[in-house]
Amino acid sequence: xxxxxxxxxxxxxxxxxxxxxxxxxxxxxxxxxxxxxxxxxxxxxxxxxxxxxxxxxxxxxxxxxxxxxxxxxxxxxxxxxxxxxxxxxxxxxxxxxxxxxxxxxxxxxxxxxxxxxxxxxxxxxxxxxxxxxxxxxxxxxxxxxxxxxxxxxxxxxxxxxxxxxxxxxxxxxxxxxxxxxxxxxxxxxxxxxxxxxxxxxxxxxxxxxxxxxxxxxxxxxxxxxxxxxxxxxxxxxxxxxxxxxxxxxxxxxxxxxxxxxxxxxxxxxxxxxxxxxxxxxxxxxxxxxxxxxxxxxxxxxxxxxxxxxxxxxxxxxxxxxxxxxxxxxxxxxxxxxxxxxxxxxxxxxxxxxxxxxxxxxxxxxxxxxxxxxxxxxxxxxxxxxxxxxxxxxxxxxxxxxxxxxxxxxxxxxxxxxxxxxxxxxxxxxxxxx
Numbered sequence: 001x002x003x004x005x006x007x008x009x010x011x012x013x014x015x016x017x018x019x020x021x022x023x024x025x026x027x028x029x030x031x032x033x034x035x036x037x038x039x040x041x042x043x044x045x046x047x048x049x050x051x052x053x054x055x056x057x058x059x060x061x062x063x064x065x066x067x068x069x070x071x072x073x074x075x076x077x078x079x080x081x082x083x084x085x086x087x088x089x090x091x092x093x094x095x096x097x098x099x100x101x102x103x104x105x106x107x108x109x110x111x112x113x114x115x116x117x118x119x120x121x122x123x124x125x126x127x128x129x130x131x132x133x134x135x136x137x138x139x140x141x142x143x144x145x146x147x148x149x150x151x152x153x154x155x156x157x158x159x160x161x162x163x164x165x166x167x168x169x170x171x172x173x174x175x176x177x178x179x180x181x182x183x184x185x186x187x188x189x190x191x192x193x194x195x196x197x198x199x200x201x202x203x204x205x206x207x208x209x210x211x212x213x214x215x216x217x218x219x220x221x222x223x224x225x226x227x228x229x230x231x232x233x234x235x236x237x238x239x240x241x242x243x244x245x246x247x248x249x250x251x252x253x254x255x256x257x258x259x260x261x262x263x264x265x266x267x268x269x270x271x272x273x274x275x276x277x278x279x280x281x282x283x284x285x286x287x288x289x290x291x292x293x294x295x296x297x298x299x300x301x302x303x304x305x306x307x308x309x310x311x312x313x314x315x316x317x318x319x320x321x322x323x324x325x326x327x328x329x330x331x332x333x334x335x336x337x338x339x340x341x342x343x344x345x346x347x348x349x350x351x352x353x354x355x356x357x358x359x360x361x362x363x364x365x366x367x368x369x370x371x372x373x374x375x376x377x378x379x380x381x382x383x384x385x386x387x388x389x390x391x392x393x394x395x396x397x398x399x400x401x402x403x404x405x406x407x408x409x410x411x412x413x414x415x416x417x418x419x420x421x422x423x424x425x426x427x428x429x430x431x432x433x
Contacts, residue, residue: 021038200222
């Protein structure tokens with residue numbers, strides 16, 4: 001393979017053929033070979049299991065550099081956004097491309113608040129779910145069900161105003177549905193939205209309030225939730241985001257595309273990581289709380305045990321989001337003054353990981369899943385709801401990716417394969433098999 005930097009093409013030689021491939025350069029210096037026409041020119045396809053080295057699209061939404069610990073939404077550093085904006089501002093940024101003016105933010109927030117209620121008939125669906133149903137299963141089902149209440153949304157080839165309406169409805173209603181999933185499993189009455197509250201305040205109210213009580217929202221807790229939603233809002237072409245784009249490429253409606261993303265996020269290798277952190281800490285506690293024993297197990301290459309919430313598949317040095325949310329985790333724990341042996345183990349484990357040479361040399365620092373799990377545990381949110389919280393944050397990113405895919409007129413997703421099964425063979429009569 002030779003790359004001609006003067007003409008931005010690469011030449012691939014295979015057997016007696018030479019194929020020219022365009023070179024695509026991103027705004028942050030990323031370089032890619034465009035293989036869109038490779039099969040037509042040569043009969044070849046590429047094989048990349050898990051698409052780890054395949055760019056499925058060009059995107060202007062999120063830039064991620066795992067080697068240097070950089071994460072930016074639309075060019076803005078995640079650290080700057082978490083410190084200086086609200087989740088609603090970040091949602092607007094992802095969906096529309098720029099941070100809003102006060103006038104545009106007011107328009108956006110007012111529109112969201114007009115659509116927070118879900119149809120009363122949807123209560124019947126919740127009644128049909130068994131007590132203890134996993135909230136991600138309920139949330140995925142209810143998200144897709146929304147499309148049946150808004151049949152016009154099932155055609156993605158509509159005006160931008162119509163698409164905006166669907167986007168706003170979904171951003172407005174997903175927290176309501178998420179809170180109803182929690183209330184269903186708690187056996188509590190559902191709480192209607194309070195639209196005089198901010199987006200995060202309203203969600204906390206619907207989660208923890210009761211219809212007959214005033215629920216006082218602590219600003220430290222609200223700030224922590226706001227930051228967590230911002231930190232989870234988008235993360236480039238990950239499993240669930242790619243799922244949303246592929247499903248959307250078939251011209252499936254936004255509700256169904258997001259439902260598919262929720263299902264992908266449900267997997268323990270993706271959105272379930274912060275739940276796995278708490279389960280690991282509970283395992284250590286149940287074993288007697290001997291932290292050194294489990295640290296030694298983590299260092300033993302022959303032991304299958306792995307510390308959950310440390311290191312990251314993408315970030316090779318540190319997770320920039322973890323530095324931000326660590327402060328919020330410390331503030332929440334100090335504010336609530338919780339006496340929880342599991343959280344005590346978490347803090348001890350954090351201290352070891354930040355100082356122990358084994359973890360430091362390998363970049364196995366606590367990541368965002370570690371700290372988010374601590375915060376959710378401290379707030380009394382059940383571990384099964386952790387991934388729902390993740391989905392609330394990721395929603396505007398999924399929407400932005402779906403919208404970009406639609407606006408770019410991208411073709412339907414259709415990966416190739418390398419067939420490794422039987423060659424052609426005849427069907428033998430039943431008696432001869």
